[in-house]
Amino acid sequence: MPPEKKTPILKHPLVKIFFWIALIWVACIYFLGYFHLPSNKLTVSYTDFKNKVSAGTVSQVTFKGESVYGKLKEPVKVPSEGGAIMTYAEIETTLPPVADPALLGLLESNRVAIIASGKGDSLLTTAMVYLLPWLLLMGFLVYAGRKMQGGMGGGGRGNVFSVGKSKAKLYTKSSSDVTFKDVAGLTNAKAEFVEIIDFLKDPAKYLALGAKLPKGVLLAGPPGVGKTLIARATAGEAGVPFFSISGSEFIEIFVGVGASRVRDLFENAKKDSPAIIFIDELDSIGRARSVGVGGGHEEREQTLNQILAEMDGFSPQESVIVMAATNRPDILDPALVRPGRFDRQVNLDLPQKNARHSILKLHVREVPLTDDVDLESLAKRTVGFSGAELKNLINEAALLAARKGKLKVDSEDLDQGMDKIIMGLEREDLVNDEEKRAIAYHEAGHALMAKLLPGADPLKRVSIIPRGSSLGATEQLPNEDRHNLSRDYLLKRIAIILGGRVAEKLVYNDITTGAGDDLKKATQLARRMVCQWGMSDALGPITFPKGEQDRYLGREVADVKDFSENTARLIDDEILGVLRGMEKRAEEILKSHRDKLDILANALLEQEVLMNDEVDRLLGPMTPPSAEAGREGDRRAAGDAA
Numbered sequence: 001m002p003p004e005k006k007t008p009i010l011k012h013p014l015v016k017i018f019f020w021i022a023l024i025w026v027a028c029i030y031f032l033g034y035f036h037l038p039s040n041k042l043t044v045s046y047t048d049f050k051n052k053v054s055a056g057t058v059s060q061v062t063f064k065g066e067s068v069y070g071k072l073k074e075p076v077k078v079p080s081e082g083g084a085i086m087t088y089a090e091i092e093t094t095l096p097p098v099a100d101p102a103l104l105g106l107l108e109s110n111r112v113a114i115i116a117s118g119k120g121d122s123l124l125t126t127a128m129v130y131l132l133p134w135l136l137l138m139g140f141l142v143y144a145g146r147k148m149q150g151g152m153g154g155g156g157r158g159n160v161f162s163v164g165k166s167k168a169k170l171y172t173k174s175s176s177d178v179t180f181k182d183v184a185g186l187t188n189a190k191a192e193f194v195e196i197i198d199f200l201k202d203p204a205k206y207l208a209l210g211a212k213l214p215k216g217v218l219l220a221g222p223p224g225v226g227k228t229l230i231a232r233a234t235a236g237e238a239g240v241p242f243f244s245i246s247g248s249e250f251i252e253i254f255v256g257v258g259a260s261r262v263r264d265l266f267e268n269a270k271k272d273s274p275a276i277i278f279i280d281e282l283d284s285i286g287r288a289r290s291v292g293v294g295g296g297h298e299e300r301e302q303t304l305n306q307i308l309a310e311m312d313g314f315s316p317q318e319s320v321i322v323m324a325a326t327n328r329p330d331i332l333d334p335a336l337v338r339p340g341r342f343d344r345q346v347n348l349d350l351p352q353k354n355a356r357h358s359i360l361k362l363h364v365r366e367v368p369l370t371d372d373v374d375l376e377s378l379a380k381r382t383v384g385f386s387g388a389e390l391k392n393l394i395n396e397a398a399l400l401a402a403r404k405g406k407l408k409v410d411s412e413d414l415d416q417g418m419d420k421i422i423m424g425l426e427r428e429d430l431v432n433d434e435e436k437r438a439i440a441y442h443e444a445g446h447a448l449m450a451k452l453l454p455g456a457d458p459l460k461r462v463s464i465i466p467r468g469s470s471l472g473a474t475e476q477l478p479n480e481d482r483h484n485l486s487r488d489y490l491l492k493r494i495a496i497i498l499g500g501r502v503a504e505k506l507v508y509n510d511i512t513t514g515a516g517d518d519l520k521k522a523t524q525l526a527r528r529m530v531c532q533w534g535m536s537d538a539l540g541p542i543t544f545p546k547g548e549q550d551r552y553l554g555r556e557v558a559d560v561k562d563f564s565e566n567t568a569r570l571i572d573d574e575i576l577g578v579l580r581g582m583e584k585r586a587e588e589i590l591k592s593h594r595d596k597l598d599i600l601a602n603a604l605l606e607q608e609v610l611m612n613d614e615v616d617r618l619l620g621p622m623t624p625p626s627a628e629a630g631r632e633g634d635r636r637a638a639g640d641a642a
């Protein structure tokens, strides 16, 4: 599922609410303050007030709580601080805390009219100024909360003041028109769902026999492999409604909303059962409780607990299957995968060659291709592409063809589309001639090594067109998706990777930073050979967690050190040994073929891209390097292949 647009921060309902409250607050203070501070009353001391009464200048007094206002017979003129002359018709004072019994007598003897207006309103006014905004705030929160919950029933009104419309979809309900025809490959996963589809089509058949189906299915796999697609297709095959929501959407606005959204989602799905509920990005709510860092804990936990409660709560009769997708099944809260919850896990892996071929075929259904397009060879070259990336590749190629005014997509468009996806956009003008020459030698080094090492992946093409972060590329064509890599093959791969750097050193007696990425790759490979695949003689058939890869992220897992300092040093020695040995091998090979290196580099400078057959033509017949060359590296890393 494409992620839903996030509400921009200024349109966020909370921001709106605070804006309104601030506005009303200011208005309150302004208006109440205005009535509270009439400008025609002169504040005087109590003694002054009494003096004025004694002098007979006051005609009437009004008692309001502790305040006393006196109307003057004649307005007085008083210069203000600013120098302007102000005219006052009234005076104001505050009664002393000790009762003054003489006051009434004084007023009466001076024939002053007395008005008592009960409780002073100044207290009330003050209270209003301070309390009103809080009352308003509370009122709005209650109102907003109601809206959030009430709006969910309709599945489309979860907003405050009708703003933040993009947040409107709390979940989507759709009758899926996608079926298994639209899913290429993934045969195992499809087989897993056959039973579930049958159940959803006719739950009564299963219920009559007391057969229990899983309530929850966890779809695990890297992004873009078709987790959402297959869940949707399952709904389509069974002809049942598909309720989908993304885990990250649960945790957004107000605390407690996540849980109520879950409740609402399940309620509606039950009403429409049989149905499928799909929760994308389950790991964003379902990560193990101890693992999470940072804020939003409580909300996440409440949401998670609500999901668990809902799943525990519904009976088989309700015929709702919950599917959830994650690319990190390893970090999920164990409570989620307990029986009766997501107790069935279906793993989706990156597509293999045949699957890639059928995915490509599926997505070119509406794309006219020229006859020279060979989808099978494209499938071969797209090792590691996900279904989503293959789809994207076709689309990029179609866009390129359209931009060039072509009527059909040809293999050149597809090649360029592939480059674009792998390495980002072209950025031609950034490299000067001298740099270009160095790059040409670097790539020629890789290419020549690939040509001269029998058993390595055959060369496909080599280019010095800079794209994205890479300055050139040497592309090899793996024979098939390799699962078992032999030690010999891996060593050759390292030698080829180091070939670029070695060529630079040979020609310029210097190395550029451009080889940094190669070094990283070579080191990683060597480390895995030593630590993970037991390919080092000195260490023997043992594995260390140091080089292990996270299955879903392709990253190395955290260093867990469960070996001695001594072993650590030995590991480092062995890795360096492999790298040194292969560097030496590359050096020997390239040195003895220096003429060929020059030919290739010059041809690259001229043409920028060379295909394998052009490289062959340029190089002519060659004698492969003697088998003895660079044996040192081999000897160090002897042992059986994994």
Ligand code: ADP
Binding pocket: 001, 002, 182, 183, 184, 185, 186, 222, 223, 224, 225, 226, 227, 228, 229, 230, 325, 359, 362, 386, 387, 388, 389, 391
């Ligand atoms: P995920 O949910 O695993 O991240 P999606 O199901 O959203 O991946 O896949 C994104 C898109 O990639 C799909 O809509 C589909 O067009 C394409 N795709 C992925 N896998 C396949 C496949 N096996 N067959 C056909 N198309 C696929």
Ligand code: ZN
Binding pocket: 442, 446, 497, 500, 501, 515, 518
């Ligand atoms: Zn390189």
